[in-house]
Amino acid sequence: MRFMIMVRANAQSESGAMPEESLVAAMAAFHETLAKAGVLLDANGLQPSAKGWRVRYCGGKRTVIDGPFAETKELIAGYTVIQVRSREEAMEWARRFPAPFGDAADGEIEVRPLYEFDDFEPSESIERFKALDAGLR
Known part of the structure; x- marks a missing residue:
């Protein structure tokens, strides 16, 4: 089972201010522990929403909206993706996540758990996604 741990943004992360070294060290140590346990798949911080954009779909049209976005509580500042055996194991790792x-x-x-191919009914489209996934590994 794969899970994504998302760090909610706040005014500090949206300002573009870099985290203090002590926080970087705590995050590095935690992610090293995840890697040594063989559960870390990916992790990264995200730059502020001012450097990003959204694409809104409405009535068959696409509209690009440049950041920044006002509601920081709805934004993500970073993420970690882990692969574990159970929801409980994911929860144990999440409890150890450093204060962001x-x-x-x-x-x-x-x-939140990520969808797995087995969550979907078999179909030609799912087989296409499986082939893409196999090519990425």
Whole structure:
């Protein structure tokens, strides 16, 4: 089972300010532990929404909307993807995740399972996705 741990953005992460070295060190140590346990698939921080954009789909049309986006509580500042045996194991790893903006600052992470191919009914389209996935590994 794969899970994505998402770090919710805040005013600090949206300002573009780089995290303090102590936080980088804590994150590095945690991710090294994930890697040594063989569960880390990917992890990265995201630049502020001011450097991004959204594509809105409405009535068959696409509209590009440049950042920044006002609602920081709806934004993601970074993510970690893990592969574990169970929801409970994912929860144990999430409980060990360092406070995303330091121990003294408020922060929040969200953890959600990723869809697996077996979650879908067999189809030609799913087989196409499986072939793409195999080519990426």
